Amino acid sequence: MTTLNILMAQMNTLVGDFEGNTQKVIETLKRAEAERQEPVLIFPELTLSGYPPEDLLLRPSVETRVDKALEQIKAAMTGDGWLIVGYPRRIGHALYNAAGVLHRGELIVEYCKQRLPNFQVFDEKRYFQSGTESCVVKIAGLAVGLSICEDVWDPELSKEAAAKGAELLINISASPYHRGKRDQRWRWMGDRARETGIPMVYVNQVGGQDELVFDGGSFAVSASGDVCAAAPNFNEGEYWLEARRKEGVVELSGLDVAKPLDELAATWHALVLGLRDYVNKNQFRGVVLGLSGGVDSALTLALAVDALGPARVEAVMMPFRYTSQISVEDAAEQSLTLGVKHKVISIEPMYESFMEALREEFAGLEPDTTEQNLQARCRGVLLMSISNKKGLLVLTTGNKSELAVGYSTLYGDMAGGFDVIKDVPKTLVYELCRYRNSLGPCIPERVIERAPSAELAPDQKDEDSLPPYEVLDRILELYVEKDYSASAIIATGMDTQDVYRVLRLVDLNEYKRRQAPIGVRISQRGFGRDRRYPITSGWALGD
Template structure:
């Protein structure tokens, strides 16, 4: 009679530092696996501590506490399926990113990560010791190799484990979302299957942690590299994967394949997830934002309403004499369509008071950007006052194009605790609004339909800080600006290379200059959801003081 093995995948959402709460999540999932008669349940990389812990994991007391909780979990889950779970392992003065295997009330194996990523958002060489390659371990009839996340992106660890007798590969991951990342994961994991001839299980975290969002999308590949299971993205899920031993080794019984949405949906889901988890894991249930009648604040309001529910979103219109009547109307329509609360606080009185206070110092000087920034900063002061009084976190609404070139007022419209669209270029803001109007999913908490009026999307963008102001008075058209920004920031192209692609050299040089002189603003900007592999601050870390400019 053929041997069988049931492996339960736990694609769940831990919270960094909540060791015992995360262990309780593991216990609950373990009980579900036991009821399903599973032989083992697998959790993602560093599940017990949450991920990424950054320097918190280097605190010896934290690592020791995590190891004590692992021992408690092993003792509590002695009678039932084995557990594979990620947590730090402190061995003397050496700290490892580890995967613990718990069986029969004890820790039966500790797999240590060998390949430490040190690029993009990862600084693991700063945090952990690179371990020697760990061998496979046995659970019941099955010998399992567990290359931890980055270990599976290269052939060394999986091949060594296969040569040491592994019959399947179980890969625990803490792989954050970025656009197109899923396809890259698949390509690498298929390569490992082809090289080893073994089935592969990829189990990933979900949920938001600071700027990063983990999308789950866990999957299973059979020994031929064909996908047999795919779990939904950005959703907690428990899945049971059945293996059966045949003449050619262990085979995977086909299961469910969740649909893989397009990039606009995945980006939007990431922004909703990241916003919800940043707030709730920080202890906030409600948000506050300035709703201007423009497209950026409308999109942020929609994301917030979908994340928290319209009843937990409070919008405030803060008009001046430069605020157009259609902006007031558009803000009201957005609020009505989303079902969120909208209040109005005119800034004319506070502005007059500030103007009067500054008059002796400004006497004889012409009006300029100073007066525009006063308006923006007054709005920031008023929003923060309401936030303090009502206990709602302020969301800021600057898109990536604005953040990149500093087209925002520090201590003004940059005020806030979180920015859902920080990594979304303006041209993608337009398309994301159109996508949300045309699509509705069961994970959205706001109403379906056209929640962002067409007029808001189609009208020329304006900060409305002076008469007849348009963004294009200060910046190139966004379809040109974003091409330049993508070239300079995302592709690291030189000025000469962009000019060779048909862009005007003077314009490119001006944008390059704006990027560099705005670095100090970005150091003080609110965190926001990472969507790309070149998110400002996380993936691109530049000095604030920098006199170099591309001479090409």
């Protein structure tokens, strides 16, 4: 009987930090060798560079950095451990997304990724050439077929490894989260195992990288395609498996299937992790945000506290003559409940100073949204000044619905460094608020129950200028995430006037979104690197 002690190293890397990532690999190796005999450590895709390295891959020193990292790892391999680790590898004039197998200070074999994703958030064909050969290597007496992320979605590649005698298939991945992603992975990996009759181990990266969040959730499937072991989602960690060959059959055991998170819980964890890693990896002391007493800023504050702790979060209420007393009270109550530093700074004096300076320019012109935007810009100036003085990152609080239709002010409520709810539709904002309250006191119930309002004009309500959010979000989902045309959306039963009004707003406000802060991606089509539409365009509306 042959037994492999497999360690799924679900690692949170820092893009570009070859030295730091390499040191984490070495430290993991030392721990594993102290715990198990002849351990087989599996690390995620492009572990040494972090993923996605983007145009860092075009820097001439990448090859030198990879070579140095591999030499450091080889020098540290004084025991009997095996390593499967990902890195960018230059061979001749071509750069490949590679996985190396190392043992006793030697690079045994390298495999180059064959299927390069070039859709949604992926640009791998910009940087890498495709590998052309499958790879099966003997590891501690077991024939192991290697693949990297997208490779496993192609049935033919797994069949090629099986034809070469693979008894176990290992996939290293850097697969970003979106809602529903875990079920997709389990289904696809299960399909590959059933098609080949070979068990599979899948190891995924965890952590936030700019707008992407990697949720980990490394797992294994049996030869029958059933998930037989799974690590927790959103947690960095080291998870042991055993692969045993007995009478020609390989079975996986040694790790339970972690209890799956429901979709709301998974979304919450993704937002928290994405915010935490953005703040910490960019070395901000903490965050500051405008707490208006509305639902979006309330959700943002809750996420910030869960991500960073109350000591690193500051909330500023900036009232104006249209701000209701209820809003002032609710903002103060939430700050007190969560234990964050809370300030109240009126924008009235600033606004009056601006209006006096603009008196001649505005003479004879009727008030309009200009005055409303000026209120938002006064608040943006205050928050950015606090940011500069205290070294705090400004969190903006715009949700996906508002950003889609331009219901936001450039250099006002859009002024800041990170928007954690940027990809969260308004209807989901409410669901997440209720979810967080189910975990403990957090957001005043009155904030959730009140009709949403920007409070930039007397008795203002969002639905005065927008369709109800249930309607708006359905139209946006079909247009932005699923690429439906106007006629196709109308055919689903949506009102024609609402559809054309919303689609026109989406198209017109691309210029605003280009200037918006980045935020955590949780859908299959977020604004940013996911959806690259021209600002200047003669495209017919809604086609």
